[in-house]
Amino acid sequence: MATTAEHVETWPTAGFRHEALLYTGDDGFIDATLPWLRDAVTAQEPTLVVVSAARIARLREELGGAAAERVTFADMAEVGINPARIIPAWREFVDAHGGRGRRLRGIGEPIWAQRSPDELVECQRHEALLNLAFAGAEDFWLLCPYDVEALEPDVIDKAHHSHPVVVADGGSHESATYDDLPAVVAPFDLALPDPPPGADELPFVSGTLAVLRQLVKLRADGAGFPAARTGDLVLAVNEVATNSIRHGGGGGVLRVWQAADALVCEVTDAGRIADPLAGRQRPASGQSGGHGLWLCNQICDLVQLRTFATGSVVRLHTRRGP
Secondary structure, three states: OEEOHHHHHHOOOOEEEEEEEEEOHHHHHHHHHHHHHHHHHHOOOOEEEEEOHHHHHHHHHHHOHHHHHOOEEEEHHHHOOOHHHHHHHHHHHHHHHOOOOOOEEEEEOOOOOOOOHHHHHHHHHHHHHHHHHOOOOOEEEEEEEEEOOOOOHHHHHHHHHHOOEEEEOOEEEEOOOOOOHHHHHOOOOOOOOOOOOOOEEEEEEHHHHHHHHHHHHHHHHHOOOOHHHHHHHHHHHHHHHHHHHHHOOOEEEEEEEEOOOOEEEEEEEOOOOOOOOOOOOOOOOOOOOOHHHHHHHHHOOEEEEEEEOOEEEEEEEEOOOO
């Protein structure tokens, strides 16, 4: 069912309202989002916009001083360089401003043309998981822009699968291909590219974690990592391997290799990652589990989780840093 732009408010406003906004170019982005933001300011609805620094500057200028001050802005290149960090940022916003009888609004653009293929897949996974993470939100309207001029057609098609409503050409309509929550919570088993020939490979059990840590340190040092960055990566891999020992059959296999722009450490084991939001929810105070993957997402630039019939894979991508 299509609607005209002035009838967009006929869509239900209670609960989590997740829309893909299809636009063309920089001017198309401004034309589509500026009236929406002005409505939010007029209604005094708390609003967070997480887009590129260039887009933030343009929106601030177009909104003007007083109106721009009513909107919170954050650079997606900082918040979402690892897409798994975006849901916690939205959660913090919702927890801080929700429960007061006011609708909350957000604009988040995690996908842009320069994303690597691995990052793109994880961004698309993030977009689908938003529907699960905020299924119980009282009144949160999140708009996710997609540049149809800069992005490949299959990326736009994927947006229809992760958003129940699509906004385009001044109107909005229900997505005919939206994947509902049962599809989102199913084990994520999209194949990963094979490690390259010559990748270091080390089977491990509880008594060999020191050897595992030493291998990661040697490879990070060899890649020119600063000492602090090396220590963080060793900690992250050790956390994943410890989870494998505790929950993945008593051990696993570590593989390490140098990619174009990152050192990649992969841990495979015989366990299963049951929680689709694993690593994307800040552990509560006093919580006994859930810290390992959360820590990995805070340290690493990209974390890929997969669960297959044979077990699970955790692949950590880490750059040297500045």
